[in-house]
Amino acid sequence: DAKTTQPPSMDCAEGRAANLPCNHSTISGNEYVYWYRQIHSQGPQYIIHGLKNNETNEMASLIITEDRKSSTLILPHATLRDTAVYYCIVRVARNTGNQFYFGTGTSLTVIP
Amino acid sequence: NAGVTQTPKFQVLKTGQSMTLQCAQDMNHEYMSWYRQDPGMGLRLIHYSVGAGITDQGEVPNGYNVSRSTTEDFPLRLLSAAPSQTSVYFCASTRAGTDTQYFGPGTRLTVL
Numbered sequence: 735d736a737k738t739t740q741p742p743s744m745d746c747a748e749g750r751a752a753n754l755p756c757n758h759s760t761i762s763g764n765e766y767v768y769w770y771r772q773i774h775s776q777g778p779q780y781i782i783h784g785l786k787n788n789e790t791n792e793m794a795s796l797i798i799t800e801d802r803k804s805s806t807l808i809l810p811h812a813t814l815r816d817t818a819v820y821y822c823i824v825r826v827a828r829n830t831g832n833q834f835y836f837g838t839g840t841s842l843t844v845i846p
Numbered sequence: 847n848a849g850v851t852q853t854p855k856f857q858v859l860k861t862g863q864s865m866t867l868q869c870a871q872d873m874n875h876e877y878m879s880w881y882r883q884d885p886g887m888g889l890r891l892i893h894y895s896v897g898a899g900i901t902d903q904g905e906v907p908n909g910y911n912v913s914r915s916t917t918e919d920f921p922l923r924l925l926s927a928a929p930s931q932t933s934v935y936f937c938a939s940t941r942a943g944t945d946t947q948y949f950g951p952g953t954r955l956t957v958l
Binding site for chain 1: 877890934945947949950951
């Protein structure tokens with residue numbers, strides 16, 4: 735069963751904020767939400783993560799709803815280099831380590 | 847630091863052949879993982895390791911073996927390749943106490 739669902743594609747004008755939604759309605763209380771992106775066919779790159787509170791770093795902001803069933807990744811000023819596939823991921827803690835469940839991702843195209 | 851390296855970059859196998867995909871990291875990270883990515887899909891966890899001598903199965907472990915004899919290396923073995931194993935394989939490493947995964951450049955495997 736998919737742990738996250740995302741729209742398959744989105745466009746954003748250069749310089750505008752890109753808001754990427756993710757649904758994770760079956761998330762459990764101790765499962766984190768992570769966001770990674772993949773440019774072309776390179777290895778994925780970490781962006782941000784959170785549990786309950788909103789988070790911000792130099793790359794993006796993460797807004798998690800109070801019921802934790804969905805979240806939104808915000809790229810405040812999208813550039814052409816932000817064109818990539820963005821993955822919303824649930825991290826599940828196991829006794830033998832953490833497992834990351836990738837969704838199918840949103841292909842973001844930043845338009846000049 | 848070279849980060850996470852993977853060899854080979856490309857490989858073509860015939861059904862039934864065996865081979866080992868190599869993964870190495872020079873960051874002294876405790877955790878290492880193998881994922882596969884099929885066209886248009888997110889990454890799925892095959893096997894992972896929380897330290898030398900310790901491995902566990904992920905979502906899609908069938909047809910693959912791993913071992914972790916050193917901190918640096920985490921090879922993935924295909925015992926008898928099948929066309930369904932045609933995919934891009936990514937290796938990742940993580941420092942214990944953090945959850946930021948560093949991914950290698952990937953190995954593109956085709957099984958005929």
